[in-house]
Amino acid sequence: MNPLLSRLQPYPFERLKQLFAGVTPNPEFPAISLGIGEPKHATPGFIKDALSANLGALAAYPATAGDLSLRTAFTDWLKTRYSLALDPATQVLPVNGSREALFSLAQTVVDPTASPQPVVMSPNPFYQIYEGAALLSGAMPYYVASVPARNFAVAWDSVPEAVWARTQLVFVCSPGNPTGAVMSLDEWKRLFDLSDRHGFVIAADECYSEIYFRDEPPLSGLEASVKLGRPDFRNLIALTSLSKRSNVPGLRSGFVAGDAAIIKKFLLYRTYHGSAMSGAVAAASIAAWGDESHVVDNRAQYRAKFAAVTPLLEPVLDVRLPDASFYLWAGIPEVWAGDDEAFARALYAQYNVTVLPGSYLARDTAHSANPGRGRIRMALVAETAECVEAAERIVRFVQSSPQGRG
Template sequence: MNPLLSKLQPYPFERLRQLTAGVVPNPAYRAISLGIGEPKHPTPAFIKDALTAALDGLAAYPATAGEPALREACAAWVQRRYGLSLDPATQILPVNGSREALFALAQTVIDPTQHAEAGGPAVVCPNPFYQIYEGAALLAGARVVFANSDPARNFAADWSSIPDAVWATTQLLYVCSPGNPTGAVMPLEEWQRLFELSDRHGFVIASDECYSEIYFREGPDAAPLGGLEAAAKLGCSDFRNLVALTSLSKRSNVPGLRSGFVMGDAKLMKAFLLYRTYHGSAVGPAVQRASVAAWNDEAHVVENRRLYREKFEKVTPILASVMDVALPDASFYLWAKVPDTVCGGSDEAFARELLAQYNVAVLPGSYLAREAQGVNPGAGRVRMALVAGVEECVEAAERIKAFILSQSK
């Protein structure tokens, strides 16, 4: 067996299952889950229609590079969303969802034979983080270095906490903006700092942007800044050592479709295509046709944002009356602090007792982070995914409030 597999930690949801294995939820309440970030809004009918209409294409092998029509639809969306003109043939690559691509990218760019004096090449990522970053780095033969989130800066990652000696051995930096689980969006000045570090040390930046279309403000500057957009604003038109990854899962409520694309540095994209050709990662023809329909339509995305905006407007004040929580920059998560008077401030105990007494599932924040610089920045917090319907999310919030008040007496 691959010895690197022993370095992998259980996935957060497996840890949650272990935590609650002996819990019998209060039968007086119907189950409500805020634990998993799986969109529950209905999949638009036109996407399902496009998927079924393309089933006659199953008799042919799909090309790893994707059909020209899909790459062109992706490029057209990038132009509308970010004002960028990308070459569909060399700067865009369809993938089976951003998760698959985030993992495969590390296998493409990491050279495990380098930096032996430092214990191997480094992969830097935010903390808390999406656990695929860690697993991808470890299985590529790299070591993971974490940049803790800073509550004083709306939970933005503190990249300045990474020593220069680590940056010198870094081969890949994972960025997530809007962030999971904090919802923090990186401003242009922060991107500029990371681009300068990448130019100095030659590492690749992978910008995970799967939550980019779920935001709450309105107006011309409401949409979160993207990595390639930031590079263009700063005069880097070739996107050297930079790729961004996006997905239809959250944008279009199709997590089961497994469809997204990667865009950026043409040199990196060429190497990534080579890797994925051997990995057997071509997107199925029916999925490609449905994806073309999804990327070409924006009306359903606007409606999707409206539903999330309504939920956050109703749920956030309820929870803010009893715990430290605020509207995020973007995404569909609330990153809430467990009150010290409830379960001793323990995120694990909070999640377990809330499920037992009020049948609401949330995810302990410590499961989404690692101890770094002496602390686990997720400890004492819980992640709540507002993915269910409006009424269900409001009901869950009222139950959480009742639970906190009952525990605080």
């Protein structure tokens, strides 16, 4: 067996299952889960119609690169959303959801024969696929803390020059999971300057880009690249998905875009990896990328939900409205002494509300303590009434502390 598999850590939801083992939640309260970031809003009917109308495509092998109509749907959306002009033949590829592409991109980019061992860098906290992709590519993960005092901006300047010199791939997530922070143009400039100096590839995970709470939509890495005089997107690949934008997590559909030279190598890898998108899924995807009305409605639902929930929680938790995404990244009260696991377990036991301990989404490092410790992630994916009910229970739970600890 591949010995690198032994280096993988349990996924956060497996750890949560273990944390709750043996706990019987209070039967007075129906279960409410804020633990998993799975969209729960209704899938638009026109997307389902496009999928079912094209089931005949299941009788043919799909092309790994997708057909031109699919790739053009991607570039048309990039033109509408960001005023960017990309070549559908060379600068975009379909992927089976951003998770699959984040993993396989690392296998394409990283040279495991490099000496010293190559580095794959990510924010801390982070989406665990970044870590797994790094480990299974033969690289050493390196975690860079997000700074609460700077709206959870990643402290790139804290990384030693010797680490940058070994870095081959940097994962960024903007809007961030779990913090909801959006990278500024100045942050992108800093990262591009470092990439130019050291030659590493930037993988920009942008799957939450369409759920935002400010008037100005989040800046894409591709958009930043053009604004900063890099129209060729050198060493940059952006990844996005329909899962959150269009409420179709089961469709497993997204695309990557950026540096044509990397796209070419990624296509070669994917041809062998067997990552082609079904023709039926492609048809549904074209329909979804071509419509914005359902996206506006989806965003309005999240805005109303966060407007109802955040003020309830602000008096009892260290939390505020994020820039974007559908998470609240909340600090727990000092009485819990930073024990986010105990907080989550007691909340589940007493009020049957599931939240994810923040420490499960981050790591202790030689240069910083686990930045998720003492925080919880709440995914506001359920209907507004259910999220409000969960918030009200959390308020009651916190107000009963420390007596409520159990």
